[in-house]
Amino acid sequence: MSAVPPVTVDPNATLETRAARFPVHQIWLASSQRAVTYREADGADSNALPLVLLHGIGSGAASWVQQFAGLGDTRRVLAWDAPGYGASTPVDAASPTASDYATVLKEWLDGLGVERCVLVGHSLGAIVAGAFAVAHPQRVAGLLLLSPAGGYGAASAQVRSTKRDQRLAMLNELGPQGLAEKRSTNMLSAHASDEARAWVRWNMSRVIPHGYAQATHLLANADLASDLARYSGRVAVAVGADDTITTPEACERLAQAARTPLQVVPRAGHAGYIEAPAAYTAIIDTFCRTSDGQRSQ
Template sequence: MTDTTVDDALETGEIQVSDDIRIAYERRGSGPDIVLVNNFFMDRKSWRSYTAKLATRARITSYDLRGQGDSSPHPGEPVWEDHISDLKALFDGLGLEKAIVVGTSFSTLICRDFAVAHPDRVQGLILAGPAMSPHGPQRLRRITKSWLKTLETSGLGVLYEQLYPLVSGDRAVEEAGPIGFMGRKQNFLGIHTVDSLRAGLAVSVKAPLDPQIMTKVAAPTLLFVGGDDFSLSTDAVREMVGLFPDAVTVTVPDGGHLAFLEEPEWFQREVESFIERVAGTGD
């Protein structure tokens, strides 16, 4: 592990996972440990705008998945389980005995599987816009394969145009307007390559989607969902809460698949409340 202090508030470094894989991370704040796990459409720096207040109450660690951002690219065919072992290597390398783990969209599956494999390391789970279904894998598999096909046949720009009206709620799309659409498109094109997204989508297709896996999560779980999530109905959320042994849900009215991006203040308040519940950090 190599650490570089960028300023008083930000620590960056790398964890050597194997001979050919290094995981880039950054840490901010102090207090109870929170580990943020990226989905395949963001990098570790993307969290800064949405967790600034949270960093005044907790120590936040974010990292780039292998094949993403400043971490090493995939040396071969992507393997789903590699992301679980990389997260454990991050915990071990940083001396994290236990933490609250936060995921969004497809990374909620990484968080879920890590919590099942290493229940003693997870104090709580926060799943924002979980890419899960209480019924089975078919719908999510087809959606992911269509995105992968778009990427391979039409490129990053067209994929963004396909993703944007799906992952953003109707209200958010209207409020952002054409300027917001173009600004986010430039950001999307700036942090991704065809290769990095191809690897992420290809491994997403391999993610386990058996609903019964949710029943094996022992950690307290918060589902932070949008009322206008294209992939998750109100009925599905209710059934998912019933599958997790200890879960509660917070629904953002009119929020999209990534409601935490649309309502960052609300998201941070809910995370703080969750920390107080599972870690006993109330004032």
């Protein structure tokens, strides 16, 4: 009798199945002749404000599936693929600013009928969220920034170009798959599970080089602290205690610009919402419930 061959499980197939619980949707924005792809959990509680989630530079809408699962029963939860990610049309500018992305964000929310929301930005997504909140404060009931990237817009021209060119060179050398293998470890703390590490790699390996390059320019051009200093709405800032990319010290400066205390999450790194989903989903849920009272303001 011949031996039964071992069953091989493709780890990527499991991740694909996980993402498929919240399938990709696409909307065509006729006003700007562009497409935006996104994922959604359509919560049944119509009295709750929609929750809009903006991912970072090495990620995508699928990275939020644990928040969809945790919060999608009580409110509408939306996460876009930023311009140049997924099948979303890139912005037009070769070296864009935060306002270029904020304009698309407004058009996307208009297209989905979202007049007012709770807006959450992670890392580079915080830059877009901050620019949108300043431009359209009446649309934002609450602004929650998770491990926000501040951008290098206030730095010297040399620092800005060096930071930009180093990241672009890494992209050209490694490509998305290489980026995922080399950079994903930095996104998490030493406490992260193997599953969380695989999930970060899966999302990062799917970035589109052109969109990632444009986002690199955005990072070099942006100055989130300046936007937060001008914004008078409700803001909260949280960071993982073990975040080595946007460190607690750097996030403290952004929290001070926003005139709000910094919340530090223990045993979490940069992609804290992936490796410590219960803690981050609780933070988002609490912030949303408080913001629901400002639905019509």
